[in-house]
Amino acid sequence: MTAYSRGKTMKAIVTLENGQFTLKDVPIPQASAGEILVKITASAQNPVDWKTALLHKKPNNILGCDFAGTVVELGPEVPDTLRHVGERVAGCVQGGIAPNGAFAEYVVMQAALAIALPDSVSFEDGAQLGVACFTACLALYDCLKLPTPDHPVEESSSVLIWSGTSATGQYAVQFAKLSGMRVIATASPKHFELVKALGADEVYDYANSQTPRKIFASTRGSLRHAMDCFSQDRTPNQVSTSLSKEGGTIATLLPYVSRSKGVQTHLVLAYTILGKELTFPFAYPAVEEHRQSAMEYAKLISALLAKGKLKPVPVKVFPNGLQSVHDGFEYMGAGKVHAEKITYRISDTPGID
Numbered sequence: 001m002t003a004y005s006r007g008k009t010m011k012a013i014v015t016l017e018n019g020q021f022t023l024k025d026v027p028i029p030q031a032s033a034g035e036i037l038v039k040i041t042a043s044a045q046n047p048v049d050w051k052t053a054l055l056h057k058k059p060n061n062i063l064g065c066d067f068a069g070t071v072v073e074l075g076p077e078v079p080d081t082l083r084h085v086g087e088r089v090a091g092c093v094q095g096g097i098a099p100n101g102a103f104a105e106y107v108v109m110q111a112a113l114a115i116a117l118p119d120s121v122s123f124e125d126g127a128q129l130g131v132a133c134f135t136a137c138l139a140l141y142d143c144l145k146l147p148t149p150d151h152p153v154e155e156s157s158s159v160l161i162w163s164g165t166s167a168t169g170q171y172a173v174q175f176a177k178l179s180g181m182r183v184i185a186t187a188s189p190k191h192f193e194l195v196k197a198l199g200a201d202e203v204y205d206y207a208n209s210q211t212p213r214k215i216f217a218s219t220r221g222s223l224r225h226a227m228d229c230f231s232q233d234r235t236p237n238q239v240s241t242s243l244s245k246e247g248g249t250i251a252t253l254l255p256y257v258s259r260s261k262g263v264q265t266h267l268v269l270a271y272t273i274l275g276k277e278l279t280f281p282f283a284y285p286a287v288e289e290h291r292q293s294a295m296e297y298a299k300l301i302s303a304l305l306a307k308g309k310l311k312p313v314p315v316k317v318f319p320n321g322l323q324s325v326h327d328g329f330e331y332m333g334a335g336k337v338h339a340e341k342i343t344y345r346i347s348d349t350p351g352i353d
């Protein structure tokens with residue numbers, strides 16, 4: 001069992017008010033009603049982590065959203081039929097806006113949103129599941145209303161996953177395939193085989209100006225559903241023009257409006273699974289339905305992992321644990337992330353056993 005005694009401090013990556021951050025000792029957060037305390041073994045990095053540090057600029061918050069570790073304490077009102085001390089779990093929180101985040105030795109999270117991690121999945125692989133899997137599920141099932149893997153389609157229809165190599169895209173391709181969809185994806189040519197191995201039926205080069213026309217032709221102008229996992233630069237136009245002339249729906253990961261007639265865009269925000277009103281990165285009301293959906297997604301993801309049906313994004317472990325977060329932000333900010341997930345092993349941090 002993990003050694004843990006209340007009242008101790010922990011090391012964490014804590015924000016400063018100038019958009020910078022530092023590794024320092026802070027109090028271990030406390031599990032409130034319905035929450036669990038998790039001792040983190042590995043944390044994974046998302047683009048939102050460096051964006052939050054840079055834009056939020058409020059001090060004393062802990063950065064990092066994604067983690068995997070071991071349950072060390074159940075808060076009030078958490079039945080031991082739901083979670084147990086010693087359980088291996090993965091999950092996500094909204095990092096950088098409160099003194100609770102994934103770039104730390106401990107984190108508190110909602111017990112019902114934890115993903116049960118089977119022994120066959122390492123903590124390093126499990127750390128990346130939270131944001132990417134919940135975002136993919138919200139986009140495909142809550143937003144686009146596609147069938148879930150529990151009730152796959154009988155007659156296959158198509159969905160476009162733009163940026164199938166991104167972390168979110170890699171899981172979206174897998175979930176859509178498990179739902180029985182015909183999956184069309186985009187990637188750079190060096191990653192075509194990787195995206196096909198995840199289940200994509202067709203993969204096109206996102207940088208080729210002919211790609212929307214080819215997707216339109218391949219689907220005979222019938223494509224109605226897309227998830228844009230890049231959602232910036234040229235993709236609003238590229239994704240919109242891949243769709244049917246009669247229109248369709250795009251789940252976007254950054255906000256934009258399509259200029260194509262009949263094309264609706266819906267912003268998907270992973271944090272809405274928390275069922276709380278958001279003030280950052282956008283003001284957004286609490287969406288209790290998303291929290292309810294996420295509880296089902298946590299069970300679905302756990303079941304798929306236990307059956308070996310979800311492939312992790314290749315992990316890139318930075319060498320010095322939390323001490324490497326500066327380097328990880330620089331690497332990601334410079335656009336060097338390609339089909340990989342920056343991951344930190346907490347015990348690699350100098351000063352942490």
Ligand SMILES: NC(=O)c1ccc[n+]([C@@H]2O[C@H](COP(=O)([O-])OP(=O)(O)OC[C@H]3O[C@@H](n4cnc5c(N)ncnc54)[C@H](OP(=O)(O)O)[C@@H]3O)[C@@H](O)[C@H]2O)c1
Nearest residue numbers: 047163165166167168188191206230253268269270338339
């Ligand atoms: N709204 C939300 O809740 C939410 C949740 C998760 C992520 N996001 C946002 O979604 C975006 C993706 O996040 P992520 O973590 O999934 O990404 P990521 O893993 O960091 O994405 C890296 C990949 O992007 C691909 N890429 C680069 N330029 C592209 C382009 N022009 N078109 C298509 N793909 C391109 C590259 O593919 P190749 O290697 O094949 O070149 C690369 O592998 C970020 O902006 C993030 O902030 C939002």
